[in-house]
Amino acid sequence: MIWAMLLIPTVAAVLSLIVPGIFFRRMILVLSAAAHFAVVLSVWVSPAEPLLGGWLMLDQTGLLFLTITSILFLACAVYAAGYLAKELKQKKQDYEEGLFFTNAPETVFCACLSAFLAAMTLVTVSQHLGLLWVAMETTTLVSAPLIYFHRHRRSLEATWKYLLICSVGIAFALLGNFLLAIAASGQAPAALSLNALIKLGPSLNQPWLKAAFLFLLVGYGTKMGLAPLHTWLPDAHSESPSVISALLSGALLNCAFLGILRSYQICLSAGLGSFCRPLLILFGLVSMAWAAVFIFGQTDFKRMLAYSSVEHVGIMALGIGTGGAAAFGSLLHAANHSLTKAMLFLLAGNILAVYKTKSMAQVSGVLQKIPVTGVLWIAGFLAITGIPPFGLFLSEFTIAKSMFEQDRFGIAAAYLSLLALIFTGMAPAFLRMAHGSRPDSLPDNSQPQTAFAVVSPLGLGVLTLLLGLFLPAPISKTLYEAAAALGGV
Amino acid sequence: MNTAADLILIFLILSNLTLLGLSRLGACIRTVALQGVAVGLLPLCLSRTGPDFHQMLFSAFLIGLKGIVFPWVLMKILRDIKIQREVEPFVGYGTSLVLGTAALVISMWLGHRLPLPESIRLELIVPTAFFTIMSGLFLIIARKKALTQVLGYLVLENGIYTFGAALADQQPLLIELGILLDVFAAVFVMGIAIFHINREFDSIDTDKLSGLRT
Numbered sequence: 001m002i003w004a005m006l007l008i009p010t011v012a013a014v015l016s017l018i019v020p021g022i023f024f025r026r027m028i029l030v031l032s033a034a035a036h037f038a039v040v041l042s043v044w045v046s047p048a049e050p051l052l053g054g055w056l057m058l059d060q061t062g063l064l065f066l067t068i069t070s071i072l073f074l075a076c077a078v079y080a081a082g083y084l085a086k087e088l089k090q091k092k093q094d095y096e097e098g099l100f101f102t103n104a105p106e107t108v109f110c111a112c113l114s115a116f117l118a119a120m121t122l123v124t125v126s127q128h129l130g131l132l133w134v135a136m137e138t139t140t141l142v143s144a145p146l147i148y149f150h151r152h153r154r155s156l157e158a159t160w161k162y163l164l165i166c167s168v169g170i171a172f173a174l175l176g177n178f179l180l181a182i183a184a185s186g187q188a189p190a191a192l193s194l195n196a197l198i199k200l201g202p203s204l205n206q207p208w209l210k211a212a213f214l215f216l217l218v219g220y221g222t223k224m225g226l227a228p229l230h231t232w233l234p235d236a237h238s239e240s241p242s243v244i245s246a247l248l249s250g251a252l253l254n255c256a257f258l259g260i261l262r263s264y265q266i267c268l269s270a271g272l273g274s275f276c277r278p279l280l281i282l283f284g285l286v287s288m289a290w291a292a293v294f295i296f297g298q299t300d301f302k303r304m305l306a307y308s309s310v311e312h313v314g315i316m317a318l319g320i321g322t323g324g325a326a327a328f329g330s331l332l333h334a335a336n337h338s339l340t341k342a343m344l345f346l347l348a349g350n351i352l353a354v355y356k357t358k359s360m361a362q363v364s365g366v367l368q369k370i371p372v373t374g375v376l377w378i379a380g381f382l383a384i385t386g387i388p389p390f391g392l393f394l395s396e397f398t399i400a401k402s403m404f405e406q407d408r409f410g411i412a413a414a415y416l417s418l419l420a421l422i423f424t425g426m427a428p429a430f431l432r433m434a435h436g437s438r439p440d441s442l443p444d445n446s447q448p449q450t451a452f453a454v455v456s457p458l459g460l461g462v463l464t465l466l467l468g469l470f471l472p473a474p475i476s477k478t479l480y481e482a483a484a485a486l487g488g489v
Numbered sequence: 490m491n492t493a494a495d496l497i498l499i500f501l502i503l504s505n506l507t508l509l510g511l512s513r514l515g516a517c518i519r520t521v522a523l524q525g526v527a528v529g530l531l532p533l534c535l536s537r538t539g540p541d542f543h544q545m546l547f548s549a550f551l552i553g554l555k556g557i558v559f560p561w562v563l564m565k566i567l568r569d570i571k572i573q574r575e576v577e578p579f580v581g582y583g584t585s586l587v588l589g590t591a592a593l594v595i596s597m598w599l600g601h602r603l604p605l606p607e608s609i610r611l612e613l614i615v616p617t618a619f620f621t622i623m624s625g626l627f628l629i630i631a632r633k634k635a636l637t638q639v640l641g642y643l644v645l646e647n648g649i650y651t652f653g654a655a656l657a658d659q660q661p662l663l664i665e666l667g668i669l670l671d672v673f674a675a676v677f678v679m680g681i682a683i684f685h686i687n688r689e690f691d692s693i694d695t696d697k698l699s700g701l702r703t
Contacts, residue, residue, distance in 0.1 A: 163678060
């Protein structure tokens with residue numbers, strides 16, 4: 001089963017390089033995404049066999065993140081099929097600077113997209129920290145051409161920052177891996193496999209293990225977008241095509257989070273929980289505060305969504321750092337945030353296609369101009385700011401409740417006031433865009449939106465809503481087991 | 490004491506200092522290539538029982554990549570963009586050398602603070618690794634040209650490998666090759682990005698990349 005998950009997107013990537021014909025290439029993209037999703041669903045019914053002597057194995061945490069990735073990729077593949085049909089090959093005019101630019105070849109785009117899925121799948125199934133690192137760096141490399149799809153200066157700048165900052169960050173994670181190996185040296189099988197390290201636990205060399213955790217946290221934290229290491233994130237998310245922003249924000253950040261969770265698991269087994277938790281809480285609160293500052297006064301709606309991602313990865317780190325029921329909440333939050341944020345980025349792509357600007361001041365009357373997108377945009381806003389009955393309310397509430405149970409009133413106060421602050425920052429921006437009348441400059445008779453553009457965000461929105469209303473037994477069981485491995489309930 | 494390994498480590502320290510003071514990009518590329526070869530030889534000198542097949546293969550691969558392929562790719566970029574030297578870096582060369590010396594002292598202190606477990610006996614290895622990592626980071630931050638930043642990334646990678654060299658026989662070959670392959674792909678993708686930057690901006694000065702704020 002794990003082989004199938006890895007092979008389907010890999011073969012799809014190779015095929016989309018070879019197969020001529022636009023139509024077939026898009027078919028391959030959507031069909032491989034659907035096949036990947038089907039295989040992932042089958043793993044929920046019958047667990048997958050470990051491979052390569054346990055290097056590739058799906059534990060509950062991995063399964064959770066893999067499922068999110070697969071759902072998002074399917075939604076994005078469907079959206080991309082419609083998106084690519086509109087992106088014709090001819091030269092286009094840049095919205096902001098008025099310069100002309102071309103797009104990267106569609107072959108490269110489709111191949112990198114499928115390879116991106118393969119790399120993210122490998123991240124979620126890796127039980128060997130070295131392999132995890134290799135997969136993580138691969139995600140950076142195959143997603144860089146995706147960010148540079150629109151070939152103009154700003155996307156090039158974003159791509160360069162993304163490549164350099166994430167590669168350096170990930171290099172630190174490699175150093176963390178080596179330090180971990182030093183911490184384990186002298187013990188019998190000193191390979192970097194997760195289970196072996198957890199079993200060694202207390203006999204690991206503590207100072208080296210601490211150093212290793214710091215480097216792994218900073219390394220994968222860079223990729224995850226924890227402030228102040230997030231500087232590449234707003235640029236990459238705002239300049240890439242919306243479908244890529246959705247994948248980066250919804251799937252890639254989670255993969256990096258998984259890297260941090262794996263190293264945290266090892267530290268827990270060595271009894272270093274009290275060393276790691278304050279660090280995670282600190283990074284979490286700093287990220288939330290940083291995001292709050294930049295959400296206020298933001299003029300570009302895609303950048304606002306990007307900063308909101310910084311906020312939410314902060315909440316995830318905070319939840320894990322708090323421990324107890326909050327670890328459960330944090331994992332649930334990862335799922336909810338991915339679904340909601342991907343939905344919002346896809347909707348932002350729809351708005352961008354009609355209004356041809358990313359400036360919030362120049363967008364108004366979305367509800368009137370493109371009603372379905374408008375309604376979903378409002379729903380997405382309510383979901384992302386944690387209003388019931390959406391899933392994010394449930395997860396944010398679980399984290400807050402757990403803080404009160406542990407008598408951490410100071411942290412809870414900071415957390416809740418930052419959430420409220422961000423709500424007040426985002427509300428006027430979203431509502432002003434949705435309401436009012438459309439600007440006069442907008443042509444009246446632009447073509448109606450295709451079903452491709454709406455069906456994916458709609459599906460993701462429904463899933464967020466359902467997760468808020470009730471948690472099916474298999475999902476909550478998986479979440480409980482994953483949280484238990486992370487020192488939770 | 491292990492004379493060969495110590496010599497290599499001292500060479501690494503000296504080459505870092507050289508890089509901090511060099512402005513000609515061609516010379517920088519050659520220095521980084523030599524450094525890569527030195528890092529590739531390090532695990533061979535460290536093994537007590539004499540290198541086995543696994544280590545030989547890995548070192549050959551590493552030296553081939555860092556000593557031949559990377560310099561070739563980077564030199565090709567250099568020829569195509571017709572730029573010879575790094576002019577007006579953010580931090581001048583004299584200051585860079587002074588800061589480098591300070592970083593060396595800090596690395597020595599750090600190495601003293603973090604004693605290696607019994608199995609690895611080489612006092613210089615931790616300070617050298619830290620110093621190489623710091624030099625790489627410094628090159629990325631303090632120099633303007635995108636090409637120098639890629640070189641800085643490679644120096645950083647070399648520093649991390651110096652750590653790895655101490656543990657070479659504990660890592661499975663597959664993973665090591667995977668890591669190297671990723672580094673190779675990173676340099677390759679960055680090389681392509683530099684081509685595009687040069688075409689769009691008529692320069693590879695990264696301070697021109699400043700359109701995106703807040």
